[in-house]
Amino acid sequence: MSGKLFLVGTPIGNLKDITLRALEVIKESDIVAAEDTRQTIKLLNYFNIKKAMISYHKFNENDKSLDIIDEIESGKKIALVTDAGMPGISDPGSVIVKKCIEKNIEFEVIPGATALITGLVYSGLDSSKFVFRGFLPRGNKERREIIEEIKDYRDSIIFYEAPHRLKSTLSFLLQEIGDRNVAICKELTKLYENILRGNISEILEYYEKNNPRGEYVIVMEGKSDEEIENEKKSTWEDMTVEEHIKKYMEKGFSKKDAIKLTAKDRGVSKSEIYKASLDI
Incomplete structure:
Protein backbone atom coordinates (compact mmCIF):
# COMPACT_ATOMS: atom_id res chain seq x y z
CA MET A 1 0.00 0.00 0.00
CA SER A 2 1.45 3.40 -1.01
CA GLY A 3 1.11 6.44 1.19
CA LYS A 4 0.83 10.06 0.21
CA LEU A 5 1.70 13.56 1.36
CA PHE A 6 -0.94 16.29 1.41
CA LEU A 7 0.06 19.95 1.78
CA VAL A 8 -3.06 21.47 3.28
CA GLY A 9 -3.93 25.15 3.27
CA THR A 10 -5.45 26.22 6.60
CA PRO A 11 -7.31 29.39 7.68
CA ILE A 12 -5.24 32.56 8.08
CA GLY A 13 -7.43 33.67 10.98
CA ASN A 14 -11.11 32.83 10.86
CA LEU A 15 -11.36 29.05 11.36
CA LYS A 16 -14.50 28.91 9.20
CA ASP A 17 -12.36 29.66 6.14
CA ILE A 18 -11.10 26.06 5.98
CA THR A 19 -12.34 24.16 2.93
CA LEU A 20 -14.48 21.00 3.04
CA ARG A 21 -11.74 19.20 1.11
CA ALA A 22 -9.08 20.23 3.63
CA LEU A 23 -11.19 18.87 6.49
CA GLU A 24 -11.78 15.63 4.60
CA VAL A 25 -8.06 15.15 3.92
CA ILE A 26 -7.09 15.85 7.54
CA LYS A 27 -9.72 13.40 8.81
CA GLU A 28 -8.51 10.67 6.44
CA SER A 29 -4.79 11.19 7.14
CA ASP A 30 -2.89 8.97 9.55
CA ILE A 31 -0.67 11.77 10.88
CA VAL A 32 -0.81 15.58 10.88
CA ALA A 33 2.61 17.22 10.56
CA ALA A 34 2.19 20.67 12.13
CA GLU A 35 4.39 23.77 12.25
CA ASP A 36 3.20 24.34 15.83
CA THR A 37 1.13 21.56 17.38
CA ARG A 38 -0.24 24.00 19.97
CA GLN A 39 -1.81 26.07 17.19
CA THR A 40 -3.00 23.13 15.09
CA ILE A 41 -4.72 21.44 18.05
CA LYS A 42 -7.02 24.51 18.26
CA LEU A 43 -8.08 23.92 14.65
CA LEU A 44 -8.57 20.18 15.17
CA ASN A 45 -10.54 20.70 18.38
CA TYR A 46 -12.78 23.28 16.70
CA PHE A 47 -13.81 20.66 14.14
CA ASN A 48 -13.74 17.79 16.65
CA ILE A 49 -10.92 15.95 14.88
CA LYS A 50 -8.55 13.71 16.83
CA LYS A 51 -5.25 12.90 15.10
CA ALA A 52 -1.71 11.90 15.94
CA MET A 53 0.55 14.92 15.38
CA ILE A 54 4.23 15.46 14.80
CA SER A 55 6.17 18.73 14.78
CA TYR A 56 7.47 20.04 11.44
CA HIS A 57 8.97 23.55 11.41
CA LYS A 58 11.78 25.56 9.83
CA PHE A 59 14.34 24.43 12.42
CA ASN A 60 13.82 20.70 11.86
CA GLU A 61 12.33 20.41 8.35
CA ASN A 62 15.46 18.98 6.70
CA ASP A 63 15.62 16.00 9.06
CA LYS A 64 11.87 15.73 9.60
CA SER A 65 11.23 15.62 5.84
CA LEU A 66 13.15 12.36 5.62
CA ASP A 67 11.18 10.91 8.57
CA ILE A 68 7.91 11.87 6.90
CA ILE A 69 8.98 10.32 3.61
CA ASP A 70 9.78 7.09 5.48
CA GLU A 71 6.25 7.15 6.90
CA ILE A 72 4.77 7.73 3.43
CA GLU A 73 6.80 4.88 1.96
CA SER A 74 5.45 2.62 4.71
CA GLY A 75 1.91 3.40 3.50
CA LYS A 76 0.93 6.34 5.73
CA LYS A 77 -1.04 9.38 4.60
CA ILE A 78 0.47 12.58 6.02
CA ALA A 79 -1.28 15.97 6.13
CA LEU A 80 1.25 18.81 6.40
CA VAL A 81 -0.14 22.08 7.79
CA THR A 82 1.35 25.37 8.98
CA ASP A 83 0.02 27.74 11.64
CA ALA A 84 -1.93 29.63 8.99
CA GLY A 85 -2.14 29.71 5.22
CA MET A 86 -0.39 27.65 2.58
CA PRO A 87 2.63 25.45 3.39
CA GLY A 88 5.68 26.63 1.46
CA ILE A 89 4.63 30.31 1.26
CA SER A 90 6.86 32.03 3.84
CA ASP A 91 6.31 28.87 5.89
CA PRO A 92 7.84 25.37 6.02
CA GLY A 93 6.89 23.09 3.14
CA SER A 94 9.16 23.76 0.16
CA VAL A 95 11.92 21.45 1.48
CA ILE A 96 9.70 18.36 1.63
CA VAL A 97 8.21 19.15 -1.80
CA LYS A 98 11.71 19.13 -3.32
CA LYS A 99 12.56 15.86 -1.57
CA CYS A 100 9.32 14.24 -2.74
CA ILE A 101 10.06 15.26 -6.32
CA GLU A 102 13.61 13.90 -6.05
CA LYS A 103 12.38 10.58 -4.65
CA ASN A 104 9.32 10.36 -6.92
CA ILE A 105 7.00 10.41 -3.89
CA GLU A 106 3.38 11.31 -4.65
CA PHE A 107 2.05 14.49 -3.04
CA GLU A 108 -1.03 16.67 -3.44
CA VAL A 109 -1.64 20.35 -2.70
CA ILE A 110 -4.97 21.21 -1.05
CA PRO A 111 -5.48 24.95 -1.65
CA GLY A 112 -6.74 27.33 0.98
CA ALA A 113 -6.67 30.91 2.22
CA THR A 114 -3.51 32.92 1.55
CA ALA A 115 -2.79 36.26 3.23
CA LEU A 116 -0.91 37.76 0.29
CA ILE A 117 -3.83 37.32 -2.14
CA THR A 118 -6.39 38.50 0.42
CA GLY A 119 -4.29 41.60 1.11
CA LEU A 120 -3.78 42.32 -2.59
CA VAL A 121 -7.52 42.26 -3.29
CA TYR A 122 -8.20 44.48 -0.23
CA SER A 123 -5.53 46.99 -1.32
CA GLY A 124 -7.37 48.32 -4.36
CA LEU A 125 -4.00 48.49 -6.15
CA ASP A 126 -3.25 46.80 -9.48
CA SER A 127 -3.92 43.07 -9.02
CA SER A 128 -3.30 42.07 -12.64
CA LYS A 129 0.42 41.73 -11.97
CA PHE A 130 2.24 41.54 -8.64
CA VAL A 131 5.45 40.43 -6.93
CA PHE A 132 5.56 38.71 -3.52
CA ARG A 133 8.76 39.15 -1.47
CA GLY A 134 7.71 37.73 1.92
CA PHE A 135 9.55 39.21 4.91
CA LEU A 136 12.34 41.68 4.14
CA PRO A 137 15.70 40.80 5.76
CA ARG A 138 16.63 42.60 8.96
CA GLY A 139 20.02 43.93 7.83
CA ASN A 140 19.99 47.17 5.83
CA LYS A 141 22.57 45.84 3.36
CA GLU A 142 20.45 42.80 2.50
CA ARG A 143 17.28 44.91 2.40
CA ARG A 144 18.89 47.42 0.02
CA GLU A 145 19.89 44.63 -2.35
CA ILE A 146 16.26 43.53 -2.61
CA ILE A 147 14.98 47.11 -2.95
CA GLU A 148 17.51 47.78 -5.71
CA GLU A 149 16.08 44.77 -7.53
CA ILE A 150 12.40 45.66 -7.18
CA LYS A 151 12.25 49.48 -7.08
CA ASP A 152 11.68 49.78 -10.84
CA TYR A 153 8.96 47.10 -10.99
CA ARG A 154 5.64 48.38 -12.29
CA ASP A 155 3.89 45.47 -10.55
CA SER A 156 2.26 45.77 -7.13
CA ILE A 157 4.72 44.51 -4.48
CA ILE A 158 3.64 42.49 -1.43
CA PHE A 159 5.53 42.00 1.85
CA TYR A 160 4.75 40.33 5.17
CA GLU A 161 5.79 42.11 8.35
CA ALA A 162 5.75 41.65 12.12
CA PRO A 163 4.31 44.43 14.32
CA HIS A 164 7.60 45.34 16.00
CA ARG A 165 9.27 45.90 12.61
CA LEU A 166 6.43 47.58 10.73
CA LYS A 167 7.44 51.22 11.31
CA SER A 168 11.09 50.47 10.59
CA THR A 169 10.20 48.75 7.31
CA LEU A 170 7.87 51.55 6.20
CA SER A 171 10.55 54.17 7.00
CA PHE A 172 13.07 52.16 5.00
CA LEU A 173 10.71 51.91 1.99
CA LEU A 174 10.00 55.64 2.17
CA GLN A 175 13.71 56.44 2.21
CA GLU A 176 14.75 53.99 -0.51
CA ILE A 177 11.76 54.04 -2.90
CA GLY A 178 9.76 57.17 -2.13
CA ASP A 179 6.30 58.07 -0.92
CA ARG A 180 4.28 55.49 -2.84
CA ASN A 181 0.72 54.40 -2.16
CA VAL A 182 0.39 51.38 0.12
CA ALA A 183 -2.28 49.32 1.82
CA ILE A 184 -1.46 48.03 5.30
CA CYS A 185 -3.60 44.96 5.99
CA LYS A 186 -3.74 43.98 9.66
CA GLU A 187 -4.96 40.67 11.12
CA LEU A 188 -6.71 39.51 7.95
CA THR A 189 -9.96 37.54 8.53
CA LYS A 190 -9.59 37.99 12.31
CA LEU A 191 -11.67 39.97 14.80
CA TYR A 192 -9.49 43.09 14.58
CA GLU A 193 -8.97 43.04 10.81
CA ASN A 194 -8.19 46.53 9.55
CA ILE A 195 -7.04 48.00 6.22
CA LEU A 196 -5.21 51.34 6.03
CA ARG A 197 -4.68 52.91 2.61
CA GLY A 198 -2.61 55.97 1.77
CA ASN A 199 0.93 56.97 0.96
CA ILE A 200 3.76 55.71 3.16
CA SER A 201 4.28 59.01 5.01
CA GLU A 202 0.59 59.16 5.95
CA ILE A 203 0.66 55.59 7.25
CA LEU A 204 3.80 56.31 9.29
CA GLU A 205 2.12 59.35 10.80
CA TYR A 206 -0.80 57.13 11.86
CA TYR A 207 1.54 54.61 13.51
CA GLU A 208 3.35 57.34 15.42
CA LYS A 209 0.10 57.67 17.38
CA ASN A 210 -1.05 54.04 17.23
CA ASN A 211 1.21 51.17 18.23
CA PRO A 212 1.27 48.36 15.60
CA ARG A 213 -0.21 45.08 16.84
CA GLY A 214 -0.91 41.81 15.05
CA GLU A 215 0.30 40.42 11.74
CA TYR A 216 0.62 42.63 8.68
CA VAL A 217 0.55 42.38 4.90
CA ILE A 218 2.02 45.41 3.10
CA VAL A 219 0.87 45.97 -0.48
CA MET A 220 2.80 48.73 -2.28
CA GLU A 221 2.04 50.16 -5.70
CA GLY A 222 4.59 49.61 -8.44
CA LYS A 223 6.50 52.35 -10.19
CA SER A 224 4.02 54.78 -11.73
CA ASP A 225 4.03 56.34 -15.21
Missing part, protein backbone atom coordinates in the same frame (compact mmCIF):
# COMPACT_ATOMS: atom_id res chain seq x y z
CA GLU A 226 4.55 59.71 -13.51
CA GLU A 227 7.70 58.47 -11.73
CA ILE A 228 9.06 57.05 -14.97
CA GLU A 229 8.36 60.29 -16.87
CA ASN A 230 9.98 62.40 -14.14
CA GLU A 231 13.09 60.20 -14.19
CA LYS A 232 13.28 60.41 -17.99
CA LYS A 233 12.92 64.17 -17.80
CA SER A 234 15.72 64.47 -15.24
CA THR A 235 18.09 62.78 -17.71
CA TRP A 236 17.59 65.42 -20.42
CA GLU A 237 16.27 68.62 -18.83
CA ASP A 238 19.81 70.06 -18.53
CA MET A 239 20.67 69.15 -22.15
CA THR A 240 20.33 71.33 -25.20
CA VAL A 241 18.00 70.01 -27.89
CA GLU A 242 21.03 69.15 -30.02
CA GLU A 243 22.60 67.18 -27.15
CA HIS A 244 19.29 65.39 -26.57
CA ILE A 245 19.13 64.26 -30.23
CA LYS A 246 22.76 63.14 -30.15
CA LYS A 247 22.11 61.13 -26.99
CA TYR A 248 19.56 58.99 -28.82
CA MET A 249 21.81 58.68 -31.89
CA GLU A 250 24.63 57.42 -29.65
CA LYS A 251 22.26 54.66 -28.54
CA GLY A 252 21.90 53.51 -32.15
CA PHE A 253 18.75 55.35 -33.24
CA SER A 254 18.63 56.96 -36.67
CA LYS A 255 18.58 60.74 -36.80
CA LYS A 256 14.92 60.65 -37.86
CA ASP A 257 13.93 58.43 -34.90
CA ALA A 258 16.09 60.47 -32.52
CA ILE A 259 14.16 63.61 -33.54
CA LYS A 260 10.82 61.82 -32.94
CA LEU A 261 11.90 60.59 -29.51
CA THR A 262 13.30 63.97 -28.49
CA ALA A 263 10.07 65.69 -29.54
CA LYS A 264 8.04 63.15 -27.55
CA ASP A 265 10.21 63.62 -24.43
CA ARG A 266 9.91 67.40 -24.59
CA GLY A 267 6.24 67.51 -25.58
CA VAL A 268 6.86 69.64 -28.68
CA SER A 269 6.41 69.15 -32.43
CA LYS A 270 8.95 67.28 -34.57
CA SER A 271 9.36 70.33 -36.79
CA GLU A 272 10.56 72.36 -33.81
CA ILE A 273 13.17 69.73 -32.96
CA TYR A 274 14.14 69.31 -36.62
CA LYS A 275 15.43 72.89 -36.76
CA ALA A 276 17.94 72.10 -34.00
CA SER A 277 19.13 69.00 -35.86
CA LEU A 278 20.25 70.71 -39.05
CA ASP A 279 23.86 71.05 -37.91
CA ILE A 280 24.12 67.39 -36.75
Whole structure:
Protein backbone atom coordinates (compact mmCIF):
# COMPACT_ATOMS: atom_id res chain seq x y z
CA MET A 1 0.00 0.00 0.00
CA SER A 2 1.45 3.40 -1.01
CA GLY A 3 1.11 6.44 1.19
CA LYS A 4 0.83 10.06 0.21
CA LEU A 5 1.70 13.56 1.36
CA PHE A 6 -0.94 16.29 1.41
CA LEU A 7 0.06 19.95 1.78
CA VAL A 8 -3.06 21.47 3.28
CA GLY A 9 -3.93 25.15 3.27
CA THR A 10 -5.45 26.22 6.60
CA PRO A 11 -7.31 29.39 7.68
CA ILE A 12 -5.24 32.56 8.08
CA GLY A 13 -7.43 33.67 10.98
CA ASN A 14 -11.11 32.83 10.86
CA LEU A 15 -11.36 29.05 11.36
CA LYS A 16 -14.50 28.91 9.20
CA ASP A 17 -12.36 29.66 6.14
CA ILE A 18 -11.10 26.06 5.98
CA THR A 19 -12.34 24.16 2.93
CA LEU A 20 -14.48 21.00 3.04
CA ARG A 21 -11.74 19.20 1.11
CA ALA A 22 -9.08 20.23 3.63
CA LEU A 23 -11.19 18.87 6.49
CA GLU A 24 -11.78 15.63 4.60
CA VAL A 25 -8.06 15.15 3.92
CA ILE A 26 -7.09 15.85 7.54
CA LYS A 27 -9.72 13.40 8.81
CA GLU A 28 -8.51 10.67 6.44
CA SER A 29 -4.79 11.19 7.14
CA ASP A 30 -2.89 8.97 9.55
CA ILE A 31 -0.67 11.77 10.88
CA VAL A 32 -0.81 15.58 10.88
CA ALA A 33 2.61 17.22 10.56
CA ALA A 34 2.19 20.67 12.13
CA GLU A 35 4.39 23.77 12.25
CA ASP A 36 3.20 24.34 15.83
CA THR A 37 1.13 21.56 17.38
CA ARG A 38 -0.24 24.00 19.97
CA GLN A 39 -1.81 26.07 17.19
CA THR A 40 -3.00 23.13 15.09
CA ILE A 41 -4.72 21.44 18.05
CA LYS A 42 -7.02 24.51 18.26
CA LEU A 43 -8.08 23.92 14.65
CA LEU A 44 -8.57 20.18 15.17
CA ASN A 45 -10.54 20.70 18.38
CA TYR A 46 -12.78 23.28 16.70
CA PHE A 47 -13.81 20.66 14.14
CA ASN A 48 -13.74 17.79 16.65
CA ILE A 49 -10.92 15.95 14.88
CA LYS A 50 -8.55 13.71 16.83
CA LYS A 51 -5.25 12.90 15.10
CA ALA A 52 -1.71 11.90 15.94
CA MET A 53 0.55 14.92 15.38
CA ILE A 54 4.23 15.46 14.80
CA SER A 55 6.17 18.73 14.78
CA TYR A 56 7.47 20.04 11.44
CA HIS A 57 8.97 23.55 11.41
CA LYS A 58 11.78 25.56 9.83
CA PHE A 59 14.34 24.43 12.42
CA ASN A 60 13.82 20.70 11.86
CA GLU A 61 12.33 20.41 8.35
CA ASN A 62 15.46 18.98 6.70
CA ASP A 63 15.62 16.00 9.06
CA LYS A 64 11.87 15.73 9.60
CA SER A 65 11.23 15.62 5.84
CA LEU A 66 13.15 12.36 5.62
CA ASP A 67 11.18 10.91 8.57
CA ILE A 68 7.91 11.87 6.90
CA ILE A 69 8.98 10.32 3.61
CA ASP A 70 9.78 7.09 5.48
CA GLU A 71 6.25 7.15 6.90
CA ILE A 72 4.77 7.73 3.43
CA GLU A 73 6.80 4.88 1.96
CA SER A 74 5.45 2.62 4.71
CA GLY A 75 1.91 3.40 3.50
CA LYS A 76 0.93 6.34 5.73
CA LYS A 77 -1.04 9.38 4.60
CA ILE A 78 0.47 12.58 6.02
CA ALA A 79 -1.28 15.97 6.13
CA LEU A 80 1.25 18.81 6.40
CA VAL A 81 -0.14 22.08 7.79
CA THR A 82 1.35 25.37 8.98
CA ASP A 83 0.02 27.74 11.64
CA ALA A 84 -1.93 29.63 8.99
CA GLY A 85 -2.14 29.71 5.22
CA MET A 86 -0.39 27.65 2.58
CA PRO A 87 2.63 25.45 3.39
CA GLY A 88 5.68 26.63 1.46
CA ILE A 89 4.63 30.31 1.26
CA SER A 90 6.86 32.03 3.84
CA ASP A 91 6.31 28.87 5.89
CA PRO A 92 7.84 25.37 6.02
CA GLY A 93 6.89 23.09 3.14
CA SER A 94 9.16 23.76 0.16
CA VAL A 95 11.92 21.45 1.48
CA ILE A 96 9.70 18.36 1.63
CA VAL A 97 8.21 19.15 -1.80
CA LYS A 98 11.71 19.13 -3.32
CA LYS A 99 12.56 15.86 -1.57
CA CYS A 100 9.32 14.24 -2.74
CA ILE A 101 10.06 15.26 -6.32
CA GLU A 102 13.61 13.90 -6.05
CA LYS A 103 12.38 10.58 -4.65
CA ASN A 104 9.32 10.36 -6.92
CA ILE A 105 7.00 10.41 -3.89
CA GLU A 106 3.38 11.31 -4.65
CA PHE A 107 2.05 14.49 -3.04
CA GLU A 108 -1.03 16.67 -3.44
CA VAL A 109 -1.64 20.35 -2.70
CA ILE A 110 -4.97 21.21 -1.05
CA PRO A 111 -5.48 24.95 -1.65
CA GLY A 112 -6.74 27.33 0.98
CA ALA A 113 -6.67 30.91 2.22
CA THR A 114 -3.51 32.92 1.55
CA ALA A 115 -2.79 36.26 3.23
CA LEU A 116 -0.91 37.76 0.29
CA ILE A 117 -3.83 37.32 -2.14
CA THR A 118 -6.39 38.50 0.42
CA GLY A 119 -4.29 41.60 1.11
CA LEU A 120 -3.78 42.32 -2.59
CA VAL A 121 -7.52 42.26 -3.29
CA TYR A 122 -8.20 44.48 -0.23
CA SER A 123 -5.53 46.99 -1.32
CA GLY A 124 -7.37 48.32 -4.36
CA LEU A 125 -4.00 48.49 -6.15
CA ASP A 126 -3.25 46.80 -9.48
CA SER A 127 -3.92 43.07 -9.02
CA SER A 128 -3.30 42.07 -12.64
CA LYS A 129 0.42 41.73 -11.97
CA PHE A 130 2.24 41.54 -8.64
CA VAL A 131 5.45 40.43 -6.93
CA PHE A 132 5.56 38.71 -3.52
CA ARG A 133 8.76 39.15 -1.47
CA GLY A 134 7.71 37.73 1.92
CA PHE A 135 9.55 39.21 4.91
CA LEU A 136 12.34 41.68 4.14
CA PRO A 137 15.70 40.80 5.76
CA ARG A 138 16.63 42.60 8.96
CA GLY A 139 20.02 43.93 7.83
CA ASN A 140 19.99 47.17 5.83
CA LYS A 141 22.57 45.84 3.36
CA GLU A 142 20.45 42.80 2.50
CA ARG A 143 17.28 44.91 2.40
CA ARG A 144 18.89 47.42 0.02
CA GLU A 145 19.89 44.63 -2.35
CA ILE A 146 16.26 43.53 -2.61
CA ILE A 147 14.98 47.11 -2.95
CA GLU A 148 17.51 47.78 -5.71
CA GLU A 149 16.08 44.77 -7.53
CA ILE A 150 12.40 45.66 -7.18
CA LYS A 151 12.25 49.48 -7.08
CA ASP A 152 11.68 49.78 -10.84
CA TYR A 153 8.96 47.10 -10.99
CA ARG A 154 5.64 48.38 -12.29
CA ASP A 155 3.89 45.47 -10.55
CA SER A 156 2.26 45.77 -7.13
CA ILE A 157 4.72 44.51 -4.48
CA ILE A 158 3.64 42.49 -1.43
CA PHE A 159 5.53 42.00 1.85
CA TYR A 160 4.75 40.33 5.17
CA GLU A 161 5.79 42.11 8.35
CA ALA A 162 5.75 41.65 12.12
CA PRO A 163 4.31 44.43 14.32
CA HIS A 164 7.60 45.34 16.00
CA ARG A 165 9.27 45.90 12.61
CA LEU A 166 6.43 47.58 10.73
CA LYS A 167 7.44 51.22 11.31
CA SER A 168 11.09 50.47 10.59
CA THR A 169 10.20 48.75 7.31
CA LEU A 170 7.87 51.55 6.20
CA SER A 171 10.55 54.17 7.00
CA PHE A 172 13.07 52.16 5.00
CA LEU A 173 10.71 51.91 1.99
CA LEU A 174 10.00 55.64 2.17
CA GLN A 175 13.71 56.44 2.21
CA GLU A 176 14.75 53.99 -0.51
CA ILE A 177 11.76 54.04 -2.90
CA GLY A 178 9.76 57.17 -2.13
CA ASP A 179 6.30 58.07 -0.92
CA ARG A 180 4.28 55.49 -2.84
CA ASN A 181 0.72 54.40 -2.16
CA VAL A 182 0.39 51.38 0.12
CA ALA A 183 -2.28 49.32 1.82
CA ILE A 184 -1.46 48.03 5.30
CA CYS A 185 -3.60 44.96 5.99
CA LYS A 186 -3.74 43.98 9.66
CA GLU A 187 -4.96 40.67 11.12
CA LEU A 188 -6.71 39.51 7.95
CA THR A 189 -9.96 37.54 8.53
CA LYS A 190 -9.59 37.99 12.31
CA LEU A 191 -11.67 39.97 14.80
CA TYR A 192 -9.49 43.09 14.58
CA GLU A 193 -8.97 43.04 10.81
CA ASN A 194 -8.19 46.53 9.55
CA ILE A 195 -7.04 48.00 6.22
CA LEU A 196 -5.21 51.34 6.03
CA ARG A 197 -4.68 52.91 2.61
CA GLY A 198 -2.61 55.97 1.77
CA ASN A 199 0.93 56.97 0.96
CA ILE A 200 3.76 55.71 3.16
CA SER A 201 4.28 59.01 5.01
CA GLU A 202 0.59 59.16 5.95
CA ILE A 203 0.66 55.59 7.25
CA LEU A 204 3.80 56.31 9.29
CA GLU A 205 2.12 59.35 10.80
CA TYR A 206 -0.80 57.13 11.86
CA TYR A 207 1.54 54.61 13.51
CA GLU A 208 3.35 57.34 15.42
CA LYS A 209 0.10 57.67 17.38
CA ASN A 210 -1.05 54.04 17.23
CA ASN A 211 1.21 51.17 18.23
CA PRO A 212 1.27 48.36 15.60
CA ARG A 213 -0.21 45.08 16.84
CA GLY A 214 -0.91 41.81 15.05
CA GLU A 215 0.30 40.42 11.74
CA TYR A 216 0.62 42.63 8.68
CA VAL A 217 0.55 42.38 4.90
CA ILE A 218 2.02 45.41 3.10
CA VAL A 219 0.87 45.97 -0.48
CA MET A 220 2.80 48.73 -2.28
CA GLU A 221 2.04 50.16 -5.70
CA GLY A 222 4.59 49.61 -8.44
CA LYS A 223 6.50 52.35 -10.19
CA SER A 224 4.02 54.78 -11.73
CA ASP A 225 4.03 56.34 -15.21
CA GLU A 226 4.55 59.71 -13.51
CA GLU A 227 7.70 58.47 -11.73
CA ILE A 228 9.06 57.05 -14.97
CA GLU A 229 8.36 60.29 -16.87
CA ASN A 230 9.98 62.40 -14.14
CA GLU A 231 13.09 60.20 -14.19
CA LYS A 232 13.28 60.41 -17.99
CA LYS A 233 12.92 64.17 -17.80
CA SER A 234 15.72 64.47 -15.24
CA THR A 235 18.09 62.78 -17.71
CA TRP A 236 17.59 65.42 -20.42
CA GLU A 237 16.27 68.62 -18.83
CA ASP A 238 19.81 70.06 -18.53
CA MET A 239 20.67 69.15 -22.15
CA THR A 240 20.33 71.33 -25.20
CA VAL A 241 18.00 70.01 -27.89
CA GLU A 242 21.03 69.15 -30.02
CA GLU A 243 22.60 67.18 -27.15
CA HIS A 244 19.29 65.39 -26.57
CA ILE A 245 19.13 64.26 -30.23
CA LYS A 246 22.76 63.14 -30.15
CA LYS A 247 22.11 61.13 -26.99
CA TYR A 248 19.56 58.99 -28.82
CA MET A 249 21.81 58.68 -31.89
CA GLU A 250 24.63 57.42 -29.65
CA LYS A 251 22.26 54.66 -28.54
CA GLY A 252 21.90 53.51 -32.15
CA PHE A 253 18.75 55.35 -33.24
CA SER A 254 18.63 56.96 -36.67
CA LYS A 255 18.58 60.74 -36.80
CA LYS A 256 14.92 60.65 -37.86
CA ASP A 257 13.93 58.43 -34.90
CA ALA A 258 16.09 60.47 -32.52
CA ILE A 259 14.16 63.61 -33.54
CA LYS A 260 10.82 61.82 -32.94
CA LEU A 261 11.90 60.59 -29.51
CA THR A 262 13.30 63.97 -28.49
CA ALA A 263 10.07 65.69 -29.54
CA LYS A 264 8.04 63.15 -27.55
CA ASP A 265 10.21 63.62 -24.43
CA ARG A 266 9.91 67.40 -24.59
CA GLY A 267 6.24 67.51 -25.58
CA VAL A 268 6.86 69.64 -28.68
CA SER A 269 6.41 69.15 -32.43
CA LYS A 270 8.95 67.28 -34.57
CA SER A 271 9.36 70.33 -36.79
CA GLU A 272 10.56 72.36 -33.81
CA ILE A 273 13.17 69.73 -32.96
CA TYR A 274 14.14 69.31 -36.62
CA LYS A 275 15.43 72.89 -36.76
CA ALA A 276 17.94 72.10 -34.00
CA SER A 277 19.13 69.00 -35.86
CA LEU A 278 20.25 70.71 -39.05
CA ASP A 279 23.86 71.05 -37.91
CA ILE A 280 24.12 67.39 -36.75
